Amino acid sequence: MNETRRSILESLSDGPVSGPDLADALGVSRAAVWKHIDALRDVGFEIDSGPDGYELTAVTAYNGPTVEYGLEAPFTVEYHDSVGSTNDLARTRATEGAADVVVLADEQTGGRGRLEREWEAPSGGVWASIVTRPAIAPPQAPLYTLATAVATARAVREAGVDARIKWPNDVVVPTGDDGGYRKLAGVLTEMEGETDRIEWLVVGVGLNANVDAATLPAGATSIRDEAGDVDRRRFVQRLLETFDDYRTDLETVVPDWRELTLTLGQRVRIDRPGGELVGDAVDVTDSGALVLETDDGRVTVSAGDCEHLRPV
Ligand code: BT5
Numbered sequence: 001m002n003e004t005r006r007s008i009l010e011s012l013s014d015g016p017v018s019g020p021d022l023a024d025a026l027g028v029s030r031a032a033v034w035k036h037i038d039a040l041r042d043v044g045f046e047i048d049s050g051p052d053g054y055e056l057t058a059v060t061a062y063n064g065p066t067v068e069y070g071l072e073a074p075f076t077v078e079y080h081d082s083v084g085s086t087n088d089l090a091r092t093r094a095t096e097g098a099a100d101v102v103v104l105a106d107e108q109t110g111g112r113g114r115l116e117r118e119w120e121a122p123s124g125g126v127w128a129s130i131v132t133r134p135a136i137a138p139p140q141a142p143l144y145t146l147a148t149a150v151a152t153a154r155a156v157r158e159a160g161v162d163a164r165i166k167w168p169n170d171v172v173v174p175t176g177d178d179g180g181y182r183k184l185a186g187v188l189t190e191m192e193g194e195t196d197r198i199e200w201l202v203v204g205v206g207l208n209a210n211v212d213a214a215t216l217p218a219g220a221t222s223i224r225d226e227a228g229d230v231d232r233r234r235f236v237q238r239l240l241e242t243f244d245d246y247r248t249d250l251e252t253v254v255p256d257w258r259e260l261t262l263t264l265g266q267r268v269r270i271d272r273p274g275g276e277l278v279g280d281a282v283d284v285t286d287s288g289a290l291v292l293e294t295d296d297g298r299v300t301v302s303a304g305d306c307e308h309l310r311p312v
Helices: 003-012 021-024 030-042 064-068 088-097 138-158 225-228 234-249 251-258
Strands: 046-049 053-059 075-082 101-108 124-130 164-166 171-173 181-194 197-207 266-272 277-284 289-292 297-301 304-311
Touching: 003 021, 003 053, 021 030, 021 053, 030 046, 046 289, 053 289, 064 101, 064 234, 075 088, 088 101, 088 124, 088 181, 088 197, 088 277, 101 234, 124 234, 138 164, 138 171, 138 181, 138 197, 138 234, 138 251, 164 181, 171 251, 171 266, 197 234, 225 297, 251 277
Parallel strands: 075 101
Antiparallel strands: 046 053, 101 124, 124 197, 164 171, 171 181, 181 197, 266 277, 266 304, 277 289, 289 297
16 A cells, blocks of 8 residues: 555544644645545545544455555555456466565455365455465475464454364364364465475465355355354454464464364374375374374375364
8 A cells, every 4th residue: 555545544543633634744735635535435444524634434345455454464465356366366476576465355266276176266255365485494384374274263263153174274164073064264375496495385265254155065164154244354364463473483383273173083084195094183293294093003194185084
């Protein structure tokens, strides 16, 4: 956002300010203040002009400037009403050199899951991809994916939904006590780098927020169906702030993931490139790999699709 507009919002965050006072503080004309206020109203900042001056009364719109306003994490937000895939756009931004940019969309027409699976992303969801350039070695990258799942689950829990995590990074809502679930969100991480260095990492998160679960694939649910609509702006802010906390304190990711997971203690089937594995999920390692107790002994799996079979 333009620096002057950012300064105006900062001034208004403490209460009403008159046009002349704003003009003086910013070193611009009153007409310029008026134009900036108008531009802010156009992007969804609700600003009244009363006897005490301009007053910011509400921020309800969902877009780049409104998500950036009040965000306590160092991200720039690029918002689109509709895109093919936010991950594709974020990858482009990454190759252009961007860092700490979030590509956000109301709707995706070509959303992707892992392994080029389709991801349904109708208007009303939270479809976001974070571009980062972390100073970590590639084997630590899965921690960023887990951190995103935990940050998403925590933000959903604040909305009153019992969000849990299915290994490795699906955010789900339990349907009973037997390990059953419906999927609320998924994470898709893509990266570029060499064996010892990550050039960039794009973490995409798709969350069924204010959408009807009936329009989604079988087995999916939404925040709307579970608890009613949420303020997506606040939701994305909480998600980005929590993600930012985790990336600066990676050691806390796995312990917090453990607390929220639904997978430990389940009998699971893992579908992975090397074949299928069935066993009891007994632990997760410091790098987020799943430890299975199988008929042939303990096996550690770092990637794959996980299905809960029944409680151990
Ligand atoms: C994932 O893949 O769970 C990762 C999804 C990541 C989506 C985000 S949205 C923002 C960013 N931009 C993108 O283009 N992608 C990311 P996976 O574990 O492979 O799960 C995919 C499977 O979930 C599909 O095969 C469907 O069965 C199911 N599915 C598709 N859309 C869904 C939805 N909206 N909710 C729940 N399940 C869905």
